[in-house]
Amino acid sequence: MQQPRPETHVPSLVVGWVLAGSFDEVDRAAIRLARSDVLRRLEEAFPAFEWRMPVVRRAELGQARRIEPVELLDAGVIEREANQWDFVFVVAAADLQSYFRPYALGAPAQSIDCAALSTARLDPDMTEGDLPRDERIALLAQRIGALALHLFGHLNDAPHSEHPEDFMYDFRAVSDLDRMTRFSEETRKVLEEALTEAADLRLEEEHGVPRGAFRFYLHALTDRREEIFSAVLQVRPWRFPFQFSKLTTAAASTLIALMISAEAWDLGMRQPAAHVALLSALALAGTSYYLIHKQNLILHRHARRLTEQQAVTALSVIFAVVLGMFTTYVLLxxxxxxxxxxxxxxxxxxxxxxSLHGDVTMTQYFSFAAFVAALGISIGALGASFEEQGYFRHVAYVDEET
Ligand SMILES: [Zn+2]
Incomplete structure (x- = not known):
């Protein structure tokens, strides 16, 4: 028998903390302090929700001095799904591997509601010299907390802010974190809206009835389209051809090889528009599927059942890859x-x-171009499968190197 829901139900949100690897004693004290600080700040800024922040330790992770953010994000997703959290922070003492900046303090991934952060460069010992122990812990805790809330903003679609005291300030140096102490009213409004959606999702999951997988995805697609859309935007998949050099090299070589061969022009120009359109659609779908599979972009966890959050994650990744391949197609x-x-x-x-008997029209140029682009992305995808899995997934998941 189902209990009627009380009218005064307070929507709850769970933000899990995963502590990856081992930390020294100062780090541990600072993380404890930062966690309760973040909890208090969120409770104050968003009193409409009931906040919970469980902590999980994963000592075996991040023992190396440097770690791929996607490794931490993977661990975060496992915990998030096993414990049915809404968001996860994965904290490591190891330095984060970065590809586009000299270093990274954090790596938010909106499509999987998970952010990785490192304490490696936050310790005031490195910037402020010798401080008394308590001051050192307090300052480190402030930095971890400010960084976590900045990343939390990214997970919830908040844009960067101009105000140095806002958590969404696009900080340049570690010491900038010391001044970030509040959410400005604009940022708070954006977050409130995103959080309301996240809390709705949780409510639905708690009371929802299991459905077939296909209907489930379809429902997620129509119901959560804004969330999926913003997650895909965060990934910026139009960067794919510029960031995956193996994809681009293989695709460009194909283009050149086809353009200098008379038979390719003959074959390509002879195709009816419907054929090249179909070929292009097949190439787009096939290469996207191949890359998602080959690069392990959708991980199948042993979750108790399919959740809407998982469906949203999978759909965001699929759309991002399709859009990335489509960008490559258009460029070709x-x-x-x-x-x-x-x-x-x-x-x-x-x-x-x-075979055209000298009858060359613009439409035939387009047919040929579509033919070349379809073959180009197919060979390009083979090239992209040689991209390092860590790097490919980094580009596909990480929204910014913070
Ligand atoms: Zn940022």
């Missing part, structure tokens, strides 16, 4: 059209593509 298409128009004149192509 435009390059082929541009080169075709400038270097490969209708006279020349008329001679090459003999």
């Amino acid at each position: 298409f435009l390059t082929t059209v541009a080169l075709g128009q400038t270097l490969f004149t209708p006279d020349l192509i008329g001679e090459w593509a003999t």
Whole structure:
């Protein structure tokens, strides 16, 4: 028998902390302090929710001096799904591997509601010299807390702020964290909205009935489209061709090889528009599936049952990869059209593509370009499968190197 829900139900939100690896005594004290600080600040800023912050230790992780943020994020997702948390902070003493900046203090991944952060560069001992123990712990705790809340903002779609005291301030140096002590009213409003959605999701999960997987995904797609949309935006998949050099190299080589061969022009230009459209759609779907599978982008956990959060995560990753491959496709298409128009004149192509009998139109250039782009992303995906898994997943998950 189902109990009627009381009218005064306070929506709850759970933010888990995963402590990865071993910490020295100062770190441990500072993390404890930071956690209760973050809890208090969230309770004060968002009193409409009931906040909980369980802590889990994963000592075997992050023992090396440097760690891939995706390794920490993976551990966070496992805990999040096992314990049904809404958000996770994974804290490590190890320094985070960064690819686009000299170093990273944190790595938020909105699509999986998880953020990794490192204490390696936060210790005041490195910036302020010798401080009394209590002061050192208090300052370190302030930095960890401010960093965690900055990342929390990113997980909930808050933009950067101009105010140095706002947690969403786009800080440059570690010492900037010392001044970040509050959420400005604009930031707070954005967060409140995102949190209300997250709390709704939790409520639905607590009371929802299990459905078939397909209907479940469909429901998540229609119901959570804004969340999926913003997660995909955070990944910025249009960067894919510029960040995956193996993808781009393989795709560009294919383009060149096809453009200088007469048979390719003949074959490509002869295809009806419907054929190249179908070929392009198949190439896009096939390469996206291949990369998601090959790079392990959707991890199947032994969760008790499929949750809507998992569905949202999977859909965000799928859309991001499809969009990334589509960007590559469009670039190849435009390059082929541009080169075709400038270097490969209708006279020349008329001679090459003999089956057209000299009848070369713009539509046929487009057909050829789509043909080249479809083959280009297919070979490109093979190249991208040689990208290091850590790097590929870093680009696919991490929204910013904070
Ligand atoms: Zn930021």
